Amino acid sequence: MAEIRHMLLIDAPVEQVYRAVTEQAGLAGWWTIQVVAQPVAGSRADFKFGDRYHTAMRITSLEAPRKIEWQCIEGDEEWVGTKIVFDLEKQGDQTLVRFTHGLWRQATDFFASCSYNWGYYLASLKAYSETGKGTPFEYKA
16 A cells, blocks of 8 residues: 655654644645534544535544644545654754654555645645745635
């Protein structure tokens, strides 16, 4: 099985980064403004990217403030069944983020595109956590 992996250091406390990845306002600040989510294990989180794309995640595990796990339950057929993990590690006043989007059936062109896009959105998470301003997807009709 293929997996996308990224690692980045964020100049913000681990608790702040955890909130950015678990709370609706945080997710809207760096990934997509069209989000319905709550920081509750077992709950469903919905993410829309305009009229083009929708994905739903089951929040399978929350270990504050160090680990978040999601499983894709709706969306592109290549995403369904995949698992997304944010491992957060406190390093002084900073946070080391180890990101994995795993359980892909194969490394397709779409997989490669998603790896690129995750890199973009993780840079947005970094900016949001450090400055309060990320670059989430914003739908313009």
